[in-house]
Amino acid sequence: MSRSYKGDVSVEECWSVLQSDPQSFLVDVRTSAEWNFVGFPLVPENGRDAVFAEWQNYPSMSVDAGFVERVGAAVRAAGGSQESAIFFLCRSGARSMSSAAAMTAAGFSACHNVLDGFEGPPDPDGHRGNLAGWKAAGLPWRQK
Template identity: 40%
Template sequence: MTQPSDKSAPSAIDPAEGYAGDITPQTAAQWVATDAAVLIDVRSDAEREWVGYVPGAVPLAWKQWPGMAMNEGFDSAMRAAVPQGKKAVLLCRSGVRSIPAAKRVTQLGIEAYNILEGFEGNPDAEGHRGRTGGWRFHGLPWKQN
């Protein structure tokens, strides 16, 4: 994985209820680069295919398109993806859907963090994502098919 951009933010953890906390995309990238955490992309397969993905991230949808139905295999796949003693950092589109996923992962006994801003960040004044925050906005590694 490449190094995070120099637009980095402090690596502070914002406390959260029900999971280990919220972290910036830069902190998540640093933890993954140093093998301290596993990056779990909880977006749907369609989102990763159409919008882009993070190389090396574990693609594990929390909810699946169409209809955004719960992924019945989420728990078992999460246990298989995160080795004992490692943190899980969860990425969604905007840092909202990954919160309930982080809570569930915590219930599974895994130290879980939500990545603030997600992959695309919040919409700007014109309703476009990717311009005000998110993994891509900060210049962190990603690809698009």
């Protein structure tokens, strides 16, 4: 099946590239409420700061029409280009697919969706963050 972005990667693959390629970027597309109440990923010390840009505006959850322009400007301002590896992360991997596709359509050639996102799927008790994703993999993160 062909994708409208470069491809899907695991959280471990994303972390590995962020560590080895200081020109790569992590873009967290969740909402400000999620960053504030659930937590947010940290990037390797040698990497670029993560970009935090809502794909959908909270609480309406309408797609942000300025997303592509804002993320593109943030990447360029940090020294990146349309060829930079960019990894898109959301809660479980759906919004990040859409945002990676939108950035690819805007001419960014190395956009990746991070599978399982920050929290991954719910466990049998309905809790996220235990089965898969950034938190479950033990990657660095912080909660405000």
